[in-house]
Amino acid sequence: MPPIQSPISKDSSILIVGAGVFGLSTALHLAQDGYTNITVLDRENVPSPYSAGNDLNKIVRAEYEDPFYTELALDAIKKWQTPFWAPYIRLTGYVLATSASSPSKARDSLHKSFLSINTHPAFPPASFSPVTTAQDIRHAAPMLEGPMEGWTGYINKYAGYARAAKALEHAAAVCSDLGVKLVTGDDGYAIEVLYTAAGKECIGVKTKSGTTHTASKTVICLGAHIGTLLPGIAQQVTAKSWAVAHIQLTASEAEAMRGCPVVNCRDLGFFFEPDDDTHKIKLCANGAGYTNYVSNAGSGKKLSVPSTSIVGIPREDENLIKRLIAETIPRFVGRELIDRFICWCSDAANSDYVIDFVPGCGGLVVVTGDSGHAFKMLPIAGKWVQQVLEAGMQSTRRWKWKVSVKGSEDISWRVGHVQDIKDVQMSKVTKL
Numbered sequence: 001m002p003p004i005q006s007p008i009s010k011d012s013s014i015l016i017v018g019a020g021v022f023g024l025s026t027a028l029h030l031a032q033d034g035y036t037n038i039t040v041l042d043r044e045n046v047p048s049p050y051s052a053g054n055d056l057n058k059i060v061r062a063e064y065e066d067p068f069y070t071e072l073a074l075d076a077i078k079k080w081q082t083p084f085w086a087p088y089i090r091l092t093g094y095v096l097a098t099s100a101s102s103p104s105k106a107r108d109s110l111h112k113s114f115l116s117i118n119t120h121p122a123f124p125p126a127s128f129s130p131v132t133t134a135q136d137i138r139h140a141a142p143m144l145e146g147p148m149e150g151w152t153g154y155i156n157k158y159a160g161y162a163r164a165a166k167a168l169e170h171a172a173a174v175c176s177d178l179g180v181k182l183v184t185g186d187d188g189y190a191i192e193v194l195y196t197a198a199g200k201e202c203i204g205v206k207t208k209s210g211t212t213h214t215a216s217k218t219v220i221c222l223g224a225h226i227g228t229l230l231p232g233i234a235q236q237v238t239a240k241s242w243a244v245a246h247i248q249l250t251a252s253e254a255e256a257m258r259g260c261p262v263v264n265c266r267d268l269g270f271f272f273e274p275d276d277d278t279h280k281i282k283l284c285a286n287g288a289g290y291t292n293y294v295s296n297a298g299s300g301k302k303l304s305v306p307s308t309s310i311v312g313i314p315r316e317d318e319n320l321i322k323r324l325i326a327e328t329i330p331r332f333v334g335r336e337l338i339d340r341f342i343c344w345c346s347d348a349a350n351s352d353y354v355i356d357f358v359p360g361c362g363g364l365v366v367v368t369g370d371s372g373h374a375f376k377m378l379p380i381a382g383k384w385v386q387q388v389l390e391a392g393m394q395s396t397r398r399w400k401w402k403v404s405v406k407g408s409e410d411i412s413w414r415v416g417h418v419q420d421i422k423d424v425q426m427s428k429v430t431k432l
């Protein structure tokens, strides 16, 4: 049995460490429900460059290999369409496909994901259409004029993307309006978790400036960075990264791409319609992800942590992004790849989130294991954390703290092999 947690009331002090997707959603849910003593810490202003959610856009879709998440994503999609979130969602549709050279693993995963939605009553009529030839894609999205030879999959009209960084800014602004105290910079940069002398109770965190923030409940939501504060979490989640790049369009080119569905080729990568303000198209490479293992000074064990010194993106990923452009929007082949970076998340072997009290330690909750699929849950994730805080325990088995789990190297829905970022050739060349 987990230790019984002390109950909370609306004026209990709650410290949320990390103002990314999970942290802001938690603060928002608590504040909207009348909690009056909430502090959120982050090492940077929202949206933080260290948040995986700080991006032009993120896919919002409900197909999953695991239908448990389909239900949650459908709930989130409903919430995205409410007035609070509606300015930040675009249901442009979603092309999910595999290329002619795709490994069978990608095709199997696509098929399993489709099974989670194809007869689901929540989808409006005529939400899906099959892709058996490139013409099926061009018919639905004429701006995709590329060859897409041998692409197969389907189009899902009840999906699209969130304007990610803007949605985070909105959540933070509303939190502030509701009285949430947001502390950023060195005063918000947590470097140590503080415990009572007996070590049985968490009392808050110490930050880089030397300030201590104490609270009756501390909720740690550091995304890929969680291992830097709680190295013991490494057996459950692994920091992994993927390449992101952009191409700059002119206003008229962007106009011609307007309404383009999100295109996700499981063995190449994905991209979005151009951003309204910047006219940039964001592209990401698909793959198994890159770790960055270092020796943990405390335990001597190896721990993957986001790297701050990496410049550019892996050559392999740059090639995938180039192929994706050539297959779909070849008129932009040769366009410079700009704003390139690798984006880190906290990956769990089974892609399940971990939202639970840390066993044997009162007052400390972790929210992690986003596994690269939590942005879409921004409008609802905080509710799950609130439930755990109020119940004093996690009752959803799959989201419990896990004592031992299989490694997170071979994820069923990802293609390729995990590599350490230090072992791969990086591309610092900016021209295609």
Ligand SMILES: Cc1cc2nc3c(=O)[nH]c(=O)nc-3n(C[C@H](O)[C@H](O)[C@H](O)COP(=O)(O)OP(=O)(O)OC[C@H]3O[C@@H](n4cnc5c(N)ncnc54)[C@H](O)[C@@H]3O)c2cc1C
Pocket (backbone or CB within 6 Å): 017, 018, 019, 020, 021, 022, 023, 041, 042, 043, 044, 047, 048, 049, 050, 051, 052, 053, 054, 057, 058, 059, 060, 188, 189, 190, 191, 221, 222, 223, 224, 225, 229, 241, 242, 243, 244, 284, 343, 344, 345, 367, 368, 370, 371, 372, 373, 374, 375, 376, 377
């Ligand atoms: C390449 C890529 C593409 C993705 N695409 C999608 C998508 O299309 N759709 C989707 O739904 N999801 C997507 N995701 C996943 C999504 O971005 C994450 O699931 C989500 O951002 C995780 O939220 P989080 O709160 O756990 O972490 P984050 O959003 O990363 O936030 C962590 C926060 O902790 C802060 N922090 C770190 N260290 C400290 C410290 N020591 N002290 C204080 N603050 C600290 C950071 O500044 C940051 O604000 C993608 C992820 C990646 C990597």
